[in-house]
Amino acid sequence: MSEDHATVRIESNKADTEQVDSVGTTAARSTGVQSVVVLLLPPIVGFDASIPPLLLGEACDDIGERLYDVTTVGLSTGAVATTSGYGWVAEAGLEAIADADTVIVPGTRFPPARSDGILSDDVAAALASRRPDARLVSICTGAFVLGAAGVLDGRRATTHWRYADDFRRLYPDVDLDESVLFVDDGDVLTSAGLAAGIDLCLHIIRRDHGAAVANRVARHCVVPPWREGGQAQFIEHRLPVEADRSTAPTQQWALSCLAEPLTVDRLAAHARMSSRTFIRRFRAETGRAPGAWLRERRLDLARQLLETTDLSVEVIAARSGLGSADNLRHHLRTELGMAPSAYRRTFRGV
CATH class of the missing domain: 1.10.10.60 (Homeodomain-like)
Structure with a gap:
C-alpha cells in the first residue's frame, strides 16, 4: 500500500481510554493574518501537501478576511516531485521559513530523513532559522523530518502507523504513539497518515480561532468538523458479519x-x-x-x-x-x- 492511499483504520488498545490528545485551547495564537509555510521535500505525498493550503487557506473571520497566508516552499522555486508522478510548484525557496508563524511538513520520502535519520545541510539550516516562537507541524511521514531536526526528542508524537517501526529505529528518543490521529504538544503538532492531516488542520484552526471558524471550514470542505486526536487510527479485527x-x-x-x-x-x-x-x-x-x-x-x-x-x-x-x-x-x-x-x-x- 502506498502512502497516497487511505489509511486502514484498526482498533487500538488505547481506544478504551478517555484521553483527548491535545493540550487544549487556551487562546487564539495571535491577532491578524498568520504566516504559514508548507515545506515540500521531494518526493512529497501530494494529498498531504494539499491539505494545509486548502483548509487553512479557507479559514476566514466573520467579515470574510483570511486568517492564514499559506505559502508552499521548496528546495528551490519550481516543480517538486510527488509520490504520485505529478509535480507541485513551490511558490518560494527555503528562506521563507525564517519569517513564518507556522511551518508544516507534509508526508515525504525525502531520502536523508526517511532512511538515515538526518537532514541535508540546506534543510537543516532553514529549519534552524525559524523564529523561536514558530510552531512546527507534520502530517504523516513529515514527522521523520521533524525527528531528524531533533525537535521531537523527548516529546510525544505520531506518524503513519505503517512506518512506526522505521521511525522508532531512526528516532528512539521520541515518544511515538502511532495509535492516535494527532498529537498536540503545544508548539509542535504531529498527525497520523493522510486524512488525519485534515483533522489536525481543523484542530489548529479551532485552537487558534475557535469552533465556529473551524466548523465553517469543515462545511466548505464537506468533512466532519471533529475527530479528536485520541481517536484510534485503525481497526485491528474485522467486525463480525452479524x-x-x-x-x-x-x-x-x-x-x-x-x-x-x-x-x-x-x-x-x-x-x-x-x-x-x-x-x-x-x-x-x-x-x-x-x-x-x-x-x-x-x-x-x-x-x-x-x-x-x-x-x-x-x-x-x-x-x-x-x-x-x-x-x-x-x-x-x-x-x-x-x-x-x-x-x-x-x-x-x-
Missing part, C-alpha cells in the same frame, strides 16, 4: 437532540442493537466510549453557542445537554482551561 450495521445514523441522530437525556440504552435502541453490541461497535467506529463522545459533542455545541450567540451560560448549558452552568464551567475548564466568559472574550471579542 454486526455489520454502522452506528453512524445514530451518531447523526444524537447530534440533533443533544439537549435530551441520551443513555447508552436509548442510543442502542435507536441503532437497533443490544447495548453491549452498540458499545463495541461504537468504540470500533469512533475510538471513543459513547459517554465520552457525547460529552465532547455537547462541549463542541456549547463552544459554538458561546462564540456565535449572546445566550446566557445557563441557557447554553441546557441547549447543549450539559445540564447546569456549573457543569458547563467544569467541563470547559477541564478540557480547555478556560471559563465560559474568558472563552467568549477570546473567540468573540465581547
Whole structure:
C-alpha cells in the first residue's frame, strides 16, 4: 500500500481510554493574518501537501478576511516531485521559513530523513532559522523530518502507523504513539497518515480561532468538523458479519437532540442493537466510549453557542445537554482551561 492511499483504520488498545490528545485551547495564537509555510521535500505525498493550503487557506473571520497566508516552499522555486508522478510548484525557496508563524511538513520520502535519520545541510539550516516562537507541524511521514531536526526528542508524537517501526529505529528518543490521529504538544503538532492531516488542520484552526471558524471550514470542505486526536487510527479485527450495521445514523441522530437525556440504552435502541453490541461497535467506529463522545459533542455545541450567540451560560448549558452552568464551567475548564466568559472574550471579542 502506498502512502497516497487511505489509511486502514484498526482498533487500538488505547481506544478504551478517555484521553483527548491535545493540550487544549487556551487562546487564539495571535491577532491578524498568520504566516504559514508548507515545506515540500521531494518526493512529497501530494494529498498531504494539499491539505494545509486548502483548509487553512479557507479559514476566514466573520467579515470574510483570511486568517492564514499559506505559502508552499521548496528546495528551490519550481516543480517538486510527488509520490504520485505529478509535480507541485513551490511558490518560494527555503528562506521563507525564517519569517513564518507556522511551518508544516507534509508526508515525504525525502531520502536523508526517511532512511538515515538526518537532514541535508540546506534543510537543516532553514529549519534552524525559524523564529523561536514558530510552531512546527507534520502530517504523516513529515514527522521523520521533524525527528531528524531533533525537535521531537523527548516529546510525544505520531506518524503513519505503517512506518512506526522505521521511525522508532531512526528516532528512539521520541515518544511515538502511532495509535492516535494527532498529537498536540503545544508548539509542535504531529498527525497520523493522510486524512488525519485534515483533522489536525481543523484542530489548529479551532485552537487558534475557535469552533465556529473551524466548523465553517469543515462545511466548505464537506468533512466532519471533529475527530479528536485520541481517536484510534485503525481497526485491528474485522467486525463480525452479524454486526455489520454502522452506528453512524445514530451518531447523526444524537447530534440533533443533544439537549435530551441520551443513555447508552436509548442510543442502542435507536441503532437497533443490544447495548453491549452498540458499545463495541461504537468504540470500533469512533475510538471513543459513547459517554465520552457525547460529552465532547455537547462541549463542541456549547463552544459554538458561546462564540456565535449572546445566550446566557445557563441557557447554553441546557441547549447543549450539559445540564447546569456549573457543569458547563467544569467541563470547559477541564478540557480547555478556560471559563465560559474568558472563552467568549477570546473567540468573540465581547
